[in-house]
Amino acid sequence: MIDTLDQIFVLLKHWIVSFLPGACQPAASVVISVAVIVVLFPLLFALTTVFERKGLARIQNRIGPNRTGPFGVLQPIADGIKSLTKEDIVPSSADSAVHFLAPLVLVVAVFMGFAVLPMGRNMALVDMDAGLLFFFAIGASTELSVFMAGWSSRNKYSLLGAMRAVAQMISYEVPLLMSSVAVVMITGSLSLNKIVAAQNQYTFGLPHWYIFTPWGLAAFLLYAIAATAETNRSPFDLPEGESELVAGYHTEYSGFKFALFFLGEYLAMFSISGLGTTLFLGGWSSPLEVLGWVPSWFWFFSKMMMSIFVFIWLRGTLPRLRQDQLMNFAWKFVLPLTMLNLFVTALWRFLGDGWERWVFCTAILVAAYVVMGRVEMRAEHFGPRRYRYAE
């Protein structure tokens, strides 16, 4: 029974496929999986927009959308209808072909990222040997769509926004990759299924998630920073920094194409949270051994939504950085720490099973963080101040 529940989607798919002639079964299986992803994640996106708007509202002491449907859950549907029927304006000076292609490229690229994410036990669309590499390779092409959008609009703000976005995404892609490499070093595989399997073990009922190791925690935090920047979320949302660049690279987009950008941004957030979950939070494995009976997909999605909540929380709290600070932060703070973390990971691997490796690794990382923090604050000339009063 428990297994059935756990595998319910897989079984369902097999059941549907079994009605088809044998020759087209594999293809049908893939089509169904893809269809599920293509339907499920936009739905999730819709829900998340409400979730985000209500979450932000709660942070800000208000209620948020609550008039369309119960608790405002139909809000995204209204938004969707509105966006679909809104006039689609292409500026006369714009490069119409590229302008049209940009949101499509973005959405297609982010959708492909979901192919390798194991969303439950046996629930990865493709179990690819080089899954992680595939994920990052696909992720790299979103930059191109951002550039296409910004350039084709022929608007100063759009182009500036796109340049910023691309520079930022390239800069943070490096630490993003490097912090994931730590996991690869320990697991010895680029396959996401194997990475989850490696974490799906328990000692005293507690899981072997990588976040519970010093290097794993450090890598996770660095990954989170880089992921926030990679998805252009606050406090790294400079490309659409409305106080400087009206709406960044999608200033000139209206109606449904704008909605696609919105969708793309959220899908990127899902996929990157999903990857973070897989790499550091044990993927679909349950947090306690005794909770093993809860379906694995439930754990995956709840962990993913938790990370989404953190995104929202950050957005509700922090102001954004400046462009040069953002770049400096990537190259002078995050990247060195990820490098160091790789070293610490290697150390962890070779120090054996004793308590020493905990002490050493933690000590190195904490010391490095403190020193780097000092250096960063000194280099950027900021710190707390005291104030005097006139008599």
Next chain:
Amino acid sequence: MPGAGVGIVSNPGPSGQHSLRLNPSHAAAVAKFLRDDAELALDFLSNVTGVDWPDKEIAEKVKVSKAVDGVEQTVEETRKRVEPGCLEVVYHLFSVARKHGPVILRMRTVNRTDQVELPSLTSIWRSAEFQEREVFDLYGVVFTGHPDLRRLLMWDEFTDHPMRRDYVEPDDFEYEPTAHDAVAARAAAHQEPREGKVAGQ
């Protein structure tokens, strides 16, 4: 300062804020002195404003000796003359260092039409920069030596000086739903004649 041409303009009102009237030709020197003098130290120019004193028609009775019926007689006669108005610029100074003030400076142009130049004090107090531009915009005082004398509030194509007393507002028909005679008259001037309905009636 000898020959600076400073006069005191007294203020009859109860506030008792009297002011100094400067001769435009020496104004910059006096202003510099006021700023740099250690005792005065009027380092803070708070307020710059223009005042428009329109041309006044003065009717005055003059006693004129006239030959009336061959006899010299002193006759009172009303003569009208137009006293040329002027544009006045008023500066309010305070001292941040010594915390006193205000000291009020005034300068007047010769007339309101062609001789409207006054020296700019922007080089002595930066705070005059925008305020003098505003006076230029709204009153039409031309400040010589101002680094960037453009209109401040109105658009560049605008040609009038709206704060002057004789400024005539543009006739942009202001429709009021309560149609009284004045409104109806204005409306009539703006409406194309329509059959059947007579505007204003």
Next chain:
Amino acid sequence: MVDEGLKIELGKQGVFVTTIEELYNWGRKSSIWPMQFGLACCAIEMIATTMARYDLARFGAEVFRPSPRQADMMIISGTVTKKMAPQVVRLYNQMAEPKYVIAMGACAISGGPFKQGYNVLKGIDRYIPVDVHIPGCPPRPEALLQAFMTLQKKIEAQHLTGAGRPRHLDAEGQGEFPVPVQGEHDLEPTSNKGVWPLPVIIR
């Protein structure tokens, strides 16, 4: 536009048509994104309306878009001066249909207390069509919410075909609105005759 035959065909399937219409109107009215655009005093009340106490977000309208392309509603919140009027019209032109305008406060409707001034436009409806007027100086945030609901009701009552169809479905009604030019003494022209025919005064 919908041709006659299609109209009859749609008329036969009356239920279906109304459903689509209702759904469309529901979508439009439930997701009105205002433009991030403030002019004067009323802008502060507009901001207050989006803040915790009044929370415009409850109506799904907190998504203030900085780009006119993505906004549905323009709240003219404050005095429109003659220096600003061309910009306002230009921004309105940049918005994608369907678009709505709320004139918030006395100044936006008629120039309000400042209408005697030489640089104040006596009502933004001289240049662009306004859907809802809110009197008040400034209107309370609740008044803006009420006006928002008035706009929603107006959208809800619109039929997609026929004489009373919304402006954006009217092929002739669309197009750019002429942007006034700043002249030597005043804006030229002083009003857009197509939107604001001079009212005839009958006593």
Next chain:
Amino acid sequence: MTIPAHAPEQLKNWNRPRIIEPGGDGDLLEVAMGPHHPSTHGVFRMDVALDGERVIRLKPVFGYLHRNHEKIAESVSYLASMPYTDRLDYICSLTNNWAYALAVEKLTSQEVPERAEYLRVILGELTRIQNHASSIGFLIQEMGASGTPLMYAFREREKILDLFEALTGSRMMCNYMRFGGCRVDASAAWLDAARKVVAGLPGFVDEFDQLLSSNEILMARTQGVGILRPELAVNAGVTGPMLRASGINYDIRKVDSYGIYNRFPFRVPLGDHWDVYDRFMIRMLEMRESIKIVEQALKDIPAGPVMDPKAKIRGFRPKAGEAYGRIEAPKGELGFYLISDGGPNPYRYRVRPPSLINLTVLEDMCLGSDIADVVLIFGSVDIVLGEVDR
């Protein structure tokens, strides 16, 4: 003038705008920020010339909200201008009322009853608190926080506005002060409500402090940005929190001690680094001082009339003469200059707008900095367009 010893001698000609030559190979990018630009909160335009992202020229363009306040005021009676002053700096209508009332009282040498003075101080300081809170909120908003600090600021502002409304009848456009007192008296219930609100304010400032003051992103963004040298600040007529953030001890509440400010012990915080962060912190600290003043005023407020019995409302004709009255408004020195020719209307009516004059130094503060900083520097000046353009 207190100039810190560590003042760098960057500029010889500090009272002239700095001219930065564009770099050798950079092409200039001319951007017109505004009049509709999300960050100018209002209708304000900056014509910026950029070399890459570095500002090399910045010319503010005003007048998009020029509502002819002065012209209208010269054609209506003294009393009728009072509601118009509400709409100058529309966030702080009560201090505008106060400044105008003060100027007219100077023009006519009217006395203000004790209780009215207390009420003016209470309302003025409450206005200052809500102005500083929302100005900080707007500043952080421009820094890209998605509204949270602004929401918290407005949460408190609403409480203060409720007080205003309960006393004066309107949330924003209070039209409360009159020549020779205040329009209506505050009831005991109102004073109690005010005490309750004021008791909650320190908690709010603490919350704000926790949320913002030590935030690394905020510090990194604002420290060392938009430096305004004290000499330039004084010379350019900068007033208010901006001047004090440049390290100059000049608070008109202390200097003129108008009203009854000499009865309240309060301190004037000063900045030592002259940058955006200092301006932000000075506002934060001033809120705390203002809370103290209001607390004491609410404790000491005497009984009595709120209006000079001799004061006239209608048919008000001051003697010919002129007067300049000024107060320390939340944004700086707000002055009214009135010339009377003995008629029922002022002959000349001039507002000395702190916002406009504080903007004189905008270009000097922005030159050489990043375009993203311009937004912050502009936000830290704390202007309201109604007052800039009038």
Next chain:
Amino acid sequence: MATPLTGFLLVAALLFAVGLAGALTRRNAILVLIGIELMLNSANLNLIAFWRYGPHPEALTGMMFAIFSIAVAAAEAAVGLGLVIQIYRHAKTTDLDLMNRMKG
């Protein structure tokens, strides 16, 4: 796998020719670099194809070669484009014909 090696080789040859034509005919220095990239890529395709059809695919030789080639190409692109930008700063043009004529 029904595609013969010849197919891949022909595609690679065609791509190489296209790249070469681009590199030789375009005036914009960046586009010349694009042509060179295309040529490099066609070589990579050859390497992989030969590895795949070779007698010892388990030895990974061609694949390794291709991977190294990709890495080197990345370096080449970075340096090449850096040079172009630097030349642009100096000569204010990326037009190779013009650069030729100016001679420095």
Next chain:
Amino acid sequence: MLGEGILKGLAETAKNFVGSFFSAERMTTVEYPEERIAPIEAARVFPFLVYDGIEWDAGLRCVACQICEKECPPKCIFIEKSKDKKPDAVGKPQFYPTRFDIDISVCMSCQICVEVCPFEAIKMDNVFELSTDDRFDGLLLDRKQLAKPNAYYHQIHPTEAAVVEARLAADRAKSDAKQTAAAIASAIKGAERPLPPPTTGGD
């Protein structure tokens, strides 16, 4: 240490997030159409005319003295004085306004008309839900729309109304006394003039 301030800030927002579910202090939204902020007694929006008695046109306190029209800063009041007089609530023959229009699209809610009115005839209303899509007819309030009974005044501004009532009563008593005195005097003189009609106060 780097990150400390950010964590502090996160803690603060988390406090508010969690608090919004439990404490009314943190969840400040008032859901406008259903809930309303408790009406503030002093609140003012637009003026209205007070009438005594039941019939609005008979009981208008306004005597068309036109002071408010003159003093109104934005000049949004328009009054036409009657040619004849008719007895007011006290019974004294007075002029009355044949026309009393307030253009609320201009009104700035400054309350100066109320302040200057010597007859307590114009007061501030607190109705703000006036938004309309009708620019001219919807925002021009005439005599009939403006007239509200004294009871309504008492209901929205109880304290102020009580003070006004006391003052009016005193005035009335004074004029009554005067009239009675006059009546007595005339009675003494032996004139047959009937006594003035009994004064009918408001409600």
Next chain:
Amino acid sequence: MTFAFWLFAVLTLAGGLAAVLLKNTVHCALALTVAFAGLALLFLDLDAQFAGFAQILVYIGAVAILVVFAILLTRGSETPQEGVFSHNWFAGLAIAAAVFAVLAWAVLASAHVLPHEAAMPTVTVAQIGQALIGRYVLPLEIVALLLTAAMIGAVIVAMDEKERAK
């Protein structure tokens, strides 16, 4: 020849041709990414997963972006007024055609000696990794050195004159 091969080949060649022929430089760069994507797909068709993904990561994620940046930095995004082709374009075309002719002749002539079918190799990433740090460790190190040198070189070349002078 499978359908997939035809598709990918056409995609690659179309992208390559567009990259060489289009007028607008940015369009060329975008067409180049299409060519790169097509090549990556061809790699996948050849069971070289790792190389295919590396191709996408490096070429689309980095090189294409670099090209685009270079175009924007050199103001090349506007279509030039005068011709886009070199004055001796004909010679270039002729050379290219000749080269293709030779290559095609060589390939076709040796078609009969080339293998048509091959055993499916089973290559895992782990194997590639082992090979990289085993047999190919020296080339790996050299490439690493080269990349470092290139990076430093690129930074120095692209750096501002003034900053270098500092």
